[in-house]
Amino acid sequence: MVEKAKAAVEEVMFDKTRLIAMLTGVLLFVVVYWSPMWADAIDPAGKHFVLTREGKGALAVFLLAGTWWVFEVVPIGVTSLMIGILQALFLIRPAKVAFKDFMDPSVMFIFASLVIGAVFTKTGLTKRLAYKMLAIVGERTSMILLGTFVVCAALTHIMAHTAVAATLYPLLVAIYSLYTDETEPTKFGKALFIGMAYVAGAGSIITLLGAARGAVALGFFKDIMGQEISFFTLTYYMAPIGWLMTFLLWGFFMLVLPPERKTIPGLREKAAKLNAQLGPITRKEIMAATIVGAAILIMSLRSFIPVLKPVDKTAIILCSTVLFYVFKILDLKDLEEVPWNIILLFAGAMSIGFCLWETGAAKWLAVNWLVLFETAHWFVFVMGIAFFVMVMTNFIMNVAAIAISLPVALVIAPYLGVTGEVILFASLIVAGMPFLLLVGAAPNAIAYNSGQFTSGEFFKYGVPASILLLAVTAFAVLILWPIMGMPITLPVGG
Template identity: 75%
Template sequence: MDTQTEKTPVNWKKIIFLFTGILLFVVVYYSPPWPDAVDPTGKHFALSVAGKGALAVFLLAGTWWVFEVVPIGVTSLAIGVLQVLFMVRPAKVAFKDFMDPSVLFIFGSIVIGLVFTKVGLTKRLAYKMLSIVGEKTSMIYLGCFVVTAALTHIMAHTAVAATIFPLLVAIYSLYGEGDKPTKFGKGLFMGMAYVAGAGSIVTLLGAARGAVALGFFKDIMKQDIGFFELSYYMFPIGWLMTFLLWGFFMIVCKPEKKAIPGLKQKAKDLYIGLGPITGREILASLIVGGCILALAVSAVLSAAYPDFNAPNKTALILVSTILFFIVGILDIDDLEGIPWNIILLFAGAMSIGFCLWETGAAEWLAINWLTMFQKANWFVFVMSIAFFVMMMTNFIMNVAAIAISLPVALVIAPYLGVAGEVILFSSLVVAGMPFLLLVGAAPNAIAYDAKQFTPGEFFLYGIPASILLMIVTGFAVYVLWPLMGMPIRL
């Protein structure tokens, strides 16, 4: 009997990009000192050795993430290790970011999704939605996208994505292709991630970036922008992007099936088969509802009363996690169902984001980029800021991307006759929609857990989606916002 085993073929693509990342790191880290960045006032910003090291780690991580040469969570571990071994930042600082409150907020959000699945609420919601939207796959796309966008108006987009994700899994199970990746699966899950970002720009409840940016703008410009003023300008853009993204995915991820015959009746039958709502479902709903209400009220009060000392959102969402275990909905075995690869992904993203920020590398990049446009046409200047924020928010915290670009942009803006409001709002639009990398936003990483697409595919689909985003932003800056009364020129 022939016992010879087949040899595993060499994955040359993986090897090439593995060493490409390492080569980029070595070339940047060991290169001679780089020229200073000079802002419009003539102030010099040197790129320190640590800053150059941060850029080196940034390039290696970006290459490994896009081409998934190792699991994305392992790339995140490499981010911490490289910072420490090459003395970019001390271990106590580099690894502390792995347990940043934002990472724990993502953990708490994912636990909510896990609970919804365990108690049966996910199937109940999925079957109800399908019985309403019908059998056409185009309408299933639209129904899922509209629900996702609407929910981000009242709760954090991370929590929305974690809640909607198991619902989409239940819907996809009825598509008839098992767990096999399909165009419909790609569009369903990637679309959810993209639309969660689009919806989150509409109110201050969708993400932390809005409240932080408004506070930052007030400090610089001595000018208040209220909760409803933000929503007034952002509502048409958020929903325009939602419907455009529906059209986008109907083109690039056109479902293999135009309809799923009998789905509507099957969904109704399955819903009836679940029986009356159970006590565990009611209990889970009350805990999650209470958590969402507390987060929403806290965000509204913070926006209305700047002196209000709001409880930390991570602490609030983790209260729900603790309660799930106290009341017996979850047990120790359920912790094995947490996608730790995704948690590690965001832990590494926070670490590299803080690394670029604290070493001055991000500020050096922002000044070099924006000063290239200090004598450009006002519209080109505004769009250059939007483009920079859009690219940076795919790699680092969107709040940080805004914070490093706004000061420079607001110094240049008066010389070009540009109002500060248009810079703020255009930055907030693109900061909410990082379509290129999984680390850009938690919904991207949550959607990846469906295993319907690779990081490379996400990046490729994100290129035309990002171009679409820039076109919509340009339309808002040049046409829509002036018509709505936003100050554009001084």
């Protein structure tokens, strides 16, 4: 009876919190949308950036969606639907445009990545890989956590972090099943899945193969500055940062979410026994691994073979989806079990990102923010840019976050004696690690599917993790990169 009463009180409190959060999002939308027109943003060259009615509407949708996502007042996919609905109802963008973004190639890439995860689980490849890994890392939960982080970071050097997250997700589910049979979330479960999402971002900054943002940003930088930065130059400066963040994140999760159990006695023997019970590798496992391996190889080779560059990576990975059904590795039931809530989440993120970009609201924000630092010390200026990109990349595409801030930053930089390289690389660090919101990156959304944490918890742990990220960025700018030979400040009179 006492437990029922306690549960009833908790439900009422939850509903109260939910209602307050829901109304807060609506209030923010109403206040911003119907407020008088806001002042223009003016860059250092004197150019005016007008915040149109549509741009103000985009900011209003942005605030409502952010509030509803963080507090999870409705399923996160439903909040995404509100993004399209509000754009259409309030004439911010035509419905045909707003909802078209829900089928953006990036969204289909996530769909295909989730299907790969389902294939690995159904065929048994996931369990086979999980048992092999556990036999190596042993019984200590701290080493299991570190082992998964290292594998995740290493894989992002050669394949997109979204594909890495989708591939590792079922592997982590199999590992976690050996930790506990309970359905309630645990500290170890939170650390395992949130950590996977964070580390996928950390590893993805090291090469151009980890995410599209690197290649696009380097091309953008070349157009503005007339300087070309090579694949290996990027890796040289980013590898120490990516791996430093990987190990620091491991320490961070061991501190804030220490596993309930320090060891899992008999795990090594149990993993070996379960692996033996799987028997020899099956034809379906071989076919699945071959199809996925071929897709990953072709996507990776796009960066080195000119003839493959025009081929879209989404089309390549969707070929694997079709082949799974052609060879009857998957069936209709598997298609119906795809986590559409996660796909809708990312679809809404794409829609609000394009909305902020196309209405000019994102550029208006960037100019207003960066001109605050036009007379500041060069280090404050660089960190100000990093902070802006870090916040924006949690809401919109990280490439867009860089694209709206770099032009303004590179105009101001010479006046403060700062080189373009340090601005580019500092921006790329934070753009790769959106730790605050699930919509910031696909691995975040994939990890959420585990049911181990809420969007509010993700945000709660993301705040100190983001502070850690800014501290590492500051360390790179002030100490590490100058030692490695990166030009940070311009010579006097240069």
